[in-house]
Every structure is written in C-alpha cells, then in structure tokens.
Amino acid sequence: MHGMRKNSLSLLVLFLLGITTVVAQNATSILDKAATAYENSNGLTARFVIQTHSEVQKVSESFEGTIDMKGDKFVLKTPDMITWFDGTTQWSYVERNEEVNVSTPTGEELQMTNPALLLRSYKKGFTPEYKGESTAPNGKAAYDVELTPKKKGDITQVTLQIEKFTGLPAAISVIAKNGISTTIRLSKVETGINQPDSYFVFNAKDYPDAEIVDLR
Numbered sequence: 001m002h003g004m005r006k007n008s009l010s011l012l013v014l015f016l017l018g019i020t021t022v023v024a025q026n027a028t029s030i031l032d033k034a035a036t037a038y039e040n041s042n043g044l045t046a047r048f049v050i051q052t053h054s055e056v057q058k059v060s061e062s063f064e065g066t067i068d069m070k071g072d073k074f075v076l077k078t079p080d081m082i083t084w085f086d087g088t089t090q091w092s093y094v095e096r097n098e099e100v101n102v103s104t105p106t107g108e109e110l111q112m113t114n115p116a117l118l119l120r121s122y123k124k125g126f127t128p129e130y131k132g133e134s135t136a137p138n139g140k141a142a143y144d145v146e147l148t149p150k151k152k153g154d155i156t157q158v159t160l161q162i163e164k165f166t167g168l169p170a171a172i173s174v175i176a177k178n179g180i181s182t183t184i185r186l187s188k189v190e191t192g193i194n195q196p197d198s199y200f201v202f203n204a205k206d207y208p209d210a211e212i213v214d215l216r
Contacts, residue, residue, distance in 0.1 A: 026130035027129055030145055030162050034168065043070035044070075049063075049064050050063055053180065073200035074200065091201075098211060102202075102215060125150060126148060136163060145160045154178070155175070168186075170186055171183070
C-alpha cells in the first residue's frame with residue numbers, strides 16, 4: 001500500500017502535456033491555459049482526495065492531503081508524510097519512522113513529482129484529445145482532456161478535468177500498466193498564496209527527533 005500511495009502522490013501534479021495534430025487544437029488551448037493559470041497564480045494551495053485501486057492486489061485506498069506550490073517549489077502533506085522541494089533538494093518526512101530522506105531528484109524523477117517542470121514541458125510525452133465538457137467535483141463547469149502516452153511506459157492513460165473559467169485543474173484520473181488506477185479530486189484551490197522560499201525547505205528544528213538519511 002505504501003507503494004500505491006507513493007505513486008499516487010507523484011501523479012498528483014500530472015495535469016498537462018503534448019500536442020501534434022490539428023484535431024487536438026482545443027486540447028492544446030485548454031492545457032496552455034492551465035499552464036498560464038499556474039504561472040500567474042503567485043503561489044497556490046489546494047486540498048485533495050486521492051482514491052487508488054489495485055486490480056492485481058484487489059485493494060483500494062483513499063486519503064486526503066494538501067499541496068502548496070510556487071514556481072518550481074512545492075510542499076505536499078498527507079496524514080503520514082510531508083515532502084518539501086525547494087527547486088533543487090527534496091526532503092520526505094515519514095512520521096511513523098520519524099525519518100527524513102534527503103535527495104536531489106533526477107530530471108526523470110522530477111517529471112513525476114515537480115508540478116512546475118510538468119507545466120513547463122507539457123509539449124512532451126503525451127498526445128491530448130479534447131473529450132467535451134462536464135461538471136467537476138466542486139460543481140463548476142470543466143473541460144475534459146484525455147492524454148495518451150506517445151511511448152510505452154508506466155502510465156497508459158490520463159484524463160483531466162480543467163475548470164472552464166479559471167483554467168485550474170479540478171480532477172485527474174490515471175491508469176497505469178501495473179493495474180493501479182488513481183483518481184485525484186481537488187476540493188479547494190486558492191491562488192495568491194505567496195509563501196516565502198523558506199517555507200519549501202525542511203527545518204530540522206521543527207523535527208528534533210527525526211533521523212536524517214542523506215541519499216544524495
């Protein structure tokens with residue numbers, strides 16, 4: 001289950017990417033708007049609910065959390081883990097172990113965990129298709145965009161709901177080749193949350209009993 005949760009969190013920020021055909025022009029406009037909305041947000045915070053299901057293990061899990069983002073930085077909080085990323089270094093604190101893993105993510109790893117990197121590289125990796133309009137979990141009108149990977153990999157399909165008027169993501173559904181499906185619903189998104197850069201850095205003084213494991 002820990003692996004499912006880790007994969008789910010890494011998919012939280014997968015809400016963009018790629019276009020090659022004229023047919024997908026609507027999808028391009030929608031995803032461009034989402035990227036611009038993030039870049040102009042001046043920092044944002046969002047509450048979310050993640051539901052995962054493993055077809056192989058026949059188990060499901062649901063949990064809530066929050067994410068704060070500014071530029072290429074983020075802080076991700078769930079009931080049992082907090083992750084900080086300051087643009088270079090990542091700290092992951094697991095409460096039950098009182099352990100902090102420190103790492104410098106590779107470019108490939110950042111494509112799965114760093115919201116800003118995905119937003120800035122949305123023309124790579126996937127071909128989007130506009131699927132129509134729907135009502136988001138928060139009751140607002142939304143566009144539906146389906147992303148199909150250009151190359152075979154861990155992810156086989158991503159479906160996004162992008163709020164029609166704000167351009168911000170409302171829901172994300174992901175199907176992986178390992179049989180795990182993930183649905184992420186954002187219940188509240190606030191922009192203009194301009195956190196100081198120090199907010200995105202792990203402060204050891206706040207966790208005096210934590211063991212720091214440097215994986216760099």
